[in-house]
Amino acid sequence: MSNYQIKENPELFDAIVVGSGAGGGMAGYILAHAGLKVLMLEAGPFYDPAKDSLQLRWPWESPRRGAGTTRPFGDFDAAFGGWQLEGEPYSKVNGTEFEWFRARMLGGRTNHWGRISLRMGPDDFKPKDGVTDEWPITYDEVKPFYDRVDRMIGIYGTAEGIHNEPDGIFMKPPKPRLNELYIAKGAKKAGIPVIPGRGAVLTEVSKDIKDRGTCFYCGQCGRACKVYGDFSSSSCLVIPAMKTGNLKVIDNAMVREVLTNDEGLATGVSYVDTKDLQEYTVKGKTIILGASACESARIMLNSKSKAHPGGVGNSSGLVGRYLHDSTGASLSGYLPQLLDRKRYNEDGVGSVHIYSPWWEDNSKLAFPRGYHIEYGGGLHMPSYGFLNWVPKVNDAGKNADGKTKAKGGYGATLKEDFRSYYGANVGMAGRGTALARKDNYCEIDPSQVDKFGIPILRFNYKWANEEIAQAKHMQETFQSIMHEMGAVITSKIPGADTLYGLEAPGKIIHEGGTTRIGNDPKTSVLNKWGQAHDCKNLYVVDAGPFVQQGDKNLTWTILALSMRTAEYILQEKKKLNG
Amino acid sequence: MNRRESLKALGFIAAGSGLLTAACNSKDAQNTTATANGEKLPGVQDFEYERTAQLNAEKFFDEHEMATITVLADIIIPKDSKSGSASEAGVPDFIEFIVKDLPDNKIPMRGGLRWLDLQSKRRYGNVFIKCDVKDQLALVDEIAYPELAKPEMQQGAAFFSLMRNLTSSGFYTSEIGIKDIGYAGNKPGVWNGVPDDVLKEHGFDPSKFFG
DSSP, X not given: OTTOOEEXXXXXXXXXXXXXXXXXXXXXXXXXXXXXXXXXXXXXXXXXHHHHOOTTOOGGGSXXXXXXXXXXXXXXXXXXXXXXXXXXXXXXXXXXXOOOOXXXXXXXXXXXXXXXXOOOOHHHHSOOSSSSOOOSSOHHHHHHHHHHHHHHHOXXXXXXXXXXXXXXXXXXXOOOOHHHHHHHHHHHHTTOOOEEOOBSBOOSOOTTOOSOOXXXXXXXXXXXXXXXXXXXXXXXXXXXXXXXXXXXXXXXXXXXXXXXXXXXXXXXXXXEETTXXXXXXXXXXXXXXXXXXXXXXXXXHHOOOSSOTTOTTOTTSOTTBTOBOOEXXXXXXXXXXXXXXXXXXXXXXXXXXXXXXXXXXXXXXXXXXXXXXXXEESSOOOOTTTTTTHHHHOOSSBOTTSOBOOSSOOHHHHXXXXXXXXXXXXXXXXXXXXXXXXXXXXXXXXXXXXXXXXXXXXXXXXXXXXXXXXXXXXXXXXXXXXXXXXXXXXXXXXXXXXXXXXXXXXXXXXXXXXXXXXXXXXXXXXXXXXXXXXXXXXXXXXXXXXXXXXXXXXXXXXXXXXXXXXXXXXXXXXXXXX | OOHHHHHHHHTOXXXXXXXXXXXXXXXXXXXXXXXXXXXXXXXXXXXXXXXXXXXXXXXXXXXXXXXXXXXXXXXXXXXXXXXOOTGGGTHHHHHHHHHHHSGGGHHHHHXXXXXXXXXXXXXXXXXXXXXXXXXXXXXXXXXXXTTTSOGGGHHHHHHHHHHHHHHXXXXXXXXXXXXXXXXXXXXXXXXXXXXXXXXXXXXXXXXXXXX
């Protein structure tokens, strides 16, 4: 680098937003619509689902037929990135595990997420279990923002009146598929509630929602929607914010650090252009991090100065701590009642049609909090490996010649088996509350940098008894539902040796907690508005601010809290301007 | 935008016609493969495009191996009254690509093919593809049912399971295979729940949300 120099952008922006996912997108949208001049930096390329989605393409249009070689969820899925990125490693303390997913594209993970949109409930903000930490805010304080997110982005579901599963402003939900009807029936017999799903998909036209199409039921939300019929931050927030003329996006911009002055206030950020590898700085009056819980923590920890020797926002020493993902475990099987089933198009929507909200009384259980269950299966689009399960289970019934069948096989009978078993599969997956613990954290690895020279993260995360007990409970529940609906379980039932199938932390991609909010600067990184205690013009709007997640997927709460933080920023600016 | 306008934006409704056109028409699609040869489409990352081109330029299996893969694939999925065979659906070419794409499969496939030829030479004095169909099937019978395979045939059974998985993946993701399996989606429409006749056949009440 003989001609090394840092290019300074002379423009002073009202706000710089780092990251374009749910948190960054919402902050950018609110501020740009309020007339602020906003710069958004995204580490990946620009991505517009209208042009870039691979929606409605057939499996044979890719030579790998949807295998996940280049993208973790298959090569038609919208996710650019994954748990491993070339030249951008992370490390783990021996004996601990964490898998760090990074989406690198405009809109981040919202392009491919499951669109499952659940509000955290009153007991999630103020837990009554005596174990998990409470938030400095209540459900009632967040509710108006959830309501606005519902109207602005659109969500389907049904009002159920369940105390800790608050209802929203819902569009009509999609009806269940056939396997889901069997699941609902089986679950009811097993004493487990099943209710219509809640997803960020437009099943109706809304007067509040402009420039977006209505769902046409291809079931491919994971590929991102060309007509913007579902929520992606790219299509619903960033691109509309750009249209105001107030938001500028620089893509392929990997942020190194937040720059601060002698008083410790943020003055801008520095970044490297991942394409031309040139170094840049940009100036902003307010800096908003929405780079994802661990990436925002990394930026803060790497932003060391005289005023912030341990990294900006880190005078508590808590940045990176309280890292927690959701728990996850699953079980699969098939329904003999669905063998040789009639064919029809049951793609439905790409989010969940049904789910089971947490139902148990924890006083009888060995763990606090709980989990919800998501269900799958049915006549879905063929893709690489989708029938691999059939030769492992196809010994039901007799052969045409009356002989007993054996698993495996070939030829005409195998071909008949594939036809017979297709669409008969069912799956269920639990997503639960993992405890936010101070001892589970990410920190800067003292000896390694990535290909841009940025110090990398080192993780230290272990599951504890509460999460393992929860996974055991999940497996017992799954088996009882499978039993009650008459399903044949096809996956190995995981036992204690595999922690009951509990996925490694990070695999569920719900990580949060690394920059928790709180009223006491000694025990939290941010105040209750998401503002750094020790750097007043620095805010975090991803899942870092979460004190303690519920079992609810994070996105709807990220959106509501980011909207709330953005409006706080506007109020503060108004105060300053007198 | 309502659903009709959504579809119009996608180009599914020809101006004025009001009819759903065959927008998912496969002929066009095959010429503009999402990530295969040809022009790079929007939404395909540079490294993906380059990787695919590079894999297509490489050749892994030799002619004899490809011939053996073809015979095996057609044993696993033969032509029948409903649809064509694995080789008619392009499965051997798919397998050539996918072992390069997922290289962990290279040694199990190459070694497995070799194992098969050595077994058939020992038994029938010839490589697998030169044996009679009867002899071929007798050998396949010993490796096609993992739970019944003798201990000395277990490696062959593992190879055959891999070959069967790759064959079914390649066949049922082809145009012929998707038609065979009867997948009826991947097109714009309206989901109004399971059709009434199917609900009734399975004992559910069409008037209730949860049947």
